[in-house]
Amino acid sequence: MTAEPTEALPATGPRPGPWRRLARHAPLLLLLAVVLAFGAISPVFRTPANARNILVQSSGVAVVAVGMTIVLITGGIDLSAGAVMFLSAAVAGKLVIGGWIPGLGPIPVPLAVALIVPLGLACGLVNAALVAGGRIAPFVATLATLYLARGLALQITQTRPLPLPPGFLELGRAAVLGLPLPAWILLAAAAAGQAMLSATPLGRQLYALGHDPDAARRAGLRTTRLLAFAYVISGLCASLGGLIAVAQLGTVSPTFGAQREFAAIAAAVLGGTSLFGGRGNVLPGTLVGVLLVQTLENGLNILNADPYSYPVVVGAVLFVAVLLDRLRRPRD
Amino acid sequence: MTRPATPDRAATTAGTPPAPRAGGEAARALLSEYAPLLLAAAYFLAASATVPGLGTPRNLSNLVVNVLPLLVAALGQTAVLIAGGIDLSIPAVVAACSVASARLMTAAGPGGLDVPSPQMVPAAVAIALGLGAGIGLFNGLAVAALRVPPFLVTLSTSMVVGGATLWATHSRNIANLPASFTDLAYGRVGGVPLFVPLVAALALAMHLMLGRTLIGRWLYAVGQNARASRVSGVPVGRVTACAYAVSGLCAAVAALLYTARLETGLPTMGREILLDVVGAAVIGGTSLAGGKGTVLGTVFGALLLALIDNSLNLIGLEYYAIMMAKGLVILLAASIDLLRARLLGRATP
Amino acid sequence: ADGRPLVGVSFDTLQTEYWVASRDAMAAEIEARGARMLLAVANNDANRQFEQVNNFIARGVDGIIIAPKDSQIVLPMIKLASRAKIPIVLYNRPPAADVGPCVTVVADNFQITRDTVAFLAEKARAIGGKHRAMILIGDLGDANAIGRRDGFDAAIAAFSDVIEVVARVPTEWNQEKALAGVTNALQAHPDIDFIFSSSDFLFPSVVSALQQAGKYGKAGEPGHVLLAGFDGDATAYRMLADGHLDADGVQDVAYECRESVRAVFDLGAGRDVPRVLRDPGFVAHQGNLDEARRRMWGAKTAPGEGSRR
């Protein structure tokens, strides 16, 4: 006969204990600990102005990391993000300065910014075409576009630093309700990213796709489109992140954005996103990841720590984060 | 299992369909195993038609010698990727081993200058290898025991080790290495640069290890399904630790090769190689998802990358053009590989 | 392949204007001599540079110019070139030891920085009172950055009565890190009034942070922060000209490149060339603007000069 017994089993497994529930927020706790530690040592660190600084300084990478998190959730990776930051900033700069395209004078900053959005989308679309359309491994595809985008941007800038007109800096400084624009954009991007992931059908389907693409297809999802969407969003985030960062700097240097993809990936992973896909979130995860690293560097700056100590301290704190992370998972 | 097979059982077991033609089989196997080789060869042929000096024996041997340290590091990364991990600490390990070995084989002379102390060379080499393997082992144990993402574990080791290396040297290079060490870079056996057979032996050893030994088979198993491996008695922790130790050891070997040829212990050695180290493996068919990869693939992956650099270098393109060309060639390689896979998949009558 | 002589040029990096200007000047000089330039950029990777020099030699170039990552790692490259009997010139960094025939064209990072910072410190002393200083340190793995840091420290040591260094900001030659670092340091020490940037290309970050803190004024104005940099690039020139910058350590790109290319050809022709050609460099400041205009490479190369307001 068929399997006999019925269930005498509670519907779900045992609830996690209080420790584990606490440890689930390991990076957040660590961030708090770091803040408290620096705050205890330095009164300057505790000022609201400094908190604002940290937010603003995090904004560029954080926005990139929002897109990166989405890509990582699909089980992919976007190595081209830093190069797209560069390309976007370079194109925006050239447009604002004018004379780049013969006959085209300087165009206003807001318009240039608006024109960068399609550029970011287009970069994302190229990745999407290669990964989702062409089925090329994301690491390889985006490694290639990294070189392409960076090379293109270097050509555009002729490998020279590109100083931007002051209007650009205004963008980085304008404050709304006491908070600078970059901080708003960061918060908006994080909120939108998280809302997309947790509250829209698309977001939930991305998690499914990341967990098992074959199963996702069998479940009737449009996997190609979903995957493409993730890369397009990442391209958009990278170019927005590039604009925010450059609006604070005032110059597009030839190394602009280099390795920022790496910082973004690290922040996402630190925040609990899995490189194998299907797991992760922007809020609090990735945001906490970005803030943790930025807060450390900020605190070390303020304490005038030995420059050589920075990587060692940041690395050690990451390791502690890793240790705490161990607690959040059940055994096995 | 020793029961006599009934006739119809034999029939079902063997699989009823006729085997496909033997020729097609061979071609298929060749295609799949040696795809990166074919890619590298194809690229080489195409490029040598247009790039002056590419095909000269002089340049070819130069190319092979150039790629050796990167290749060694990429082989270690391959082992880790197969086991389902990733090792971001390779550059830091390279720097640490470079500095440690150089420091050991030089004594501080008057005025803080480095003075060669040749008698220390073997010890320095041994210590560098031990250091590399040790850091690798630490990574491996942390990954295995804590079961946390290797990305984070090796990222933090990388920062700590790399930062500590810079700190310990305060950015200073270590010079005046003993000639008995630096001459290794110029040494030849039978007209072949010494490092070539050395690295070839290492690659062969890795090849045998991965394909033929127990631990190699376990690496693939762990990379594919760690839980199933554990249930089947695979010592998952030890296997994982071993992969990272191998990676650390390979990084140390790479560091020694680099250090010998630059004649300097460099606290920034290898800083920029990470993408190439992972790239060589992945282009060679290793999967970032684990359980897949070969030594041969990585060899050709590394060769392809070096070939791209070398050929673009020889053309004298603009800097940015070189970058873009590199991107295009990587894409080309990937799409050819894909095309091949698709053709293979469609081979249904 | 067209019969023209080939000169292989390998740059450690093109990441700052200084190097880009160098590359352009180099290309022009080589072109002017009817030769062709084979350019390679090592992206801060000593080994890649080594491989590039190998490639040049394998390719059979007629001469090699290297802007090496540092003076130590260039030694085996010199050996290789001399073994292959290819003339080799070191641009901007001297070799650490004499391992073979080569010519060096060099400006001294340590010395020029020391002079520049000493000039600024004198100014501080003249103003009077105690000054709080900040240095933006370059990549800790870059010998130029270290040379400049050491030059800074050496200069400050002689002024410990008037200057206290309260902030040492590591930048990794990254503008974002520099911006964050300066902002944070100004937050911690609002009284900082003496800043040295190890490279001019970090000025935009410095200026941005100073403006945010409302401390970006002209020399002589109250609240002005004493400011010095290194390189002599366009930004620095402009800041000097409009009175924001107090001093800048300048290396002479045109001179260095001209001499490098001349040396490589002279060596090839078997002529005698002095082993070291020294670019004395100089400190540009508010008091020698005319000289600065003539000798600062940034005064000529300033990109987008016209479009800037």
Added chain:
Amino acid sequence: MTPGEPVASLEFRDVRKGFSGVPVLRGVSLAVEGGEVLGLVGENGAGKSTLMNLLGGVFPPDGGAMLLDGRVYAPASPRDAARAGVAFIHQELNLFPNLSVAENLLLDGLPRLGLAGLRLPLIDRRALRARVRPLLEAVGLDLDPDTAVGELPAGRRQLVEIARALGARARVLILDEPTTSLSAREADRLFALLRRLRERGVAMIFISHNLPDVLGLCDSIAVLRDGGLISHGPAAGYDEARLFREMVGRDAARQSPSPRADASGPILQLRDLARPPAVRGVSLDLRGGEVVGVAGLMGAGRTELLRLVFGLDRIESGSVLLDGKPLVPSPRRSIRAGLAFLTEDRREEGLLMDSAVVPNATLAALPGFARTPLRLVDRSRERTAAASAAEGVRLRAARIERQPVRTLSGGNQQKVVLARWLLTRPRVLLLDEPTRGVDVAAKQDIYQLVRELAAGGAGVLVVSSEIEELTTLCDRIAVMAAGRLVESLGRPEFDRERILRAAFRGEGRGEGAR
């Protein structure tokens, strides 16, 4: 329930499919009507799932055609199939443990919030819960729809999968072995549900290796063998013997009670073994030559008991003795000591999906093929051994050196795991649902194998949810309830009712299984 018209007919016309040159379906023609349940039976690897995959749009046929209501039906993707009204309960669960039950149920059509007639891209959680509740009720699942699927035990996941297919409001419903981890009560409920759907005109294809279920439920039956259709007709024309004969190509062996070996002294002794809440103090002796079954309700702690013995979970108190000596189990030590553990979860804990049969089969025994000092694996010995083990379990694979087990049929995957443990020549076998998804003929062979191992002196502990399996195979049946052994029956006392009564006895105790 159905959106459009109920389907009038579904037809396969000379459908063919092969993989890398190996034909799997050799021209199958078959028709189902609306309101009909077609039973599809055949040995493992006969091509049943492949045929359904064509229907479900997972991949296209190489030749032939499918017709839906007389029109050519050629879905390019599962999404197309779903649009055409074809729902599919896959043999291997197709759920996302990282999502909630509700999200899994309506993943490709999550309800969206509306604002003034505008559909926002936001999930309407309230509507989602409301839409999901009746689906869960229909399959008798009483749980919070926001629970993550990953937290559910296997049986409940299968119910979720079924509920999902119901949510699709299909005109054609494919059920590929839907009952493998269901209890009888749940299965009965499912069958009742299917009968209701039949009345509404849904066409159904039901695949199962449980022949009584097939005969009891289906209106018509089709038998596949080696990718070809052997017969097709009204269910009334079939009985178990005929089905067996047509599936396998020979008559069923007479189920003679296998010779009982004389049991020797105890090999394995469990002394008050506990890991609360799942296992709360179990003592049991297993003698050489003996096959002991463990019966119990779902969640009674049977799986957990085997895992404790094998060393996959930490023992909290009590001990395991092997040959009278204490064993501190870990999988490695256990295997060395001669234990084998066949997991109930072959996908997560059993197989290396992308590896071929050989490395999968030899994984546990691999150290035995490695020669010192370099621990080189003797590949030819390995291959020979794997081949004979594969034959022993009637494995059906095109080429055991190359074919990834991912591409094996479900039953054949199970056989690979079994072969792996046979290769270790175990003295104690711990089998957790050993014949899940295995066809009737192979089942008999596996029983035979187990008996032979026992005859050779091994002790076997079998967990199974099929009481018939236990009564056929075992010398003794222990019944577990709420983490304790509550009954032990010798062969003469085997009685279905009695076993069930014992199994339910644990229910009243304390807070149940927790």
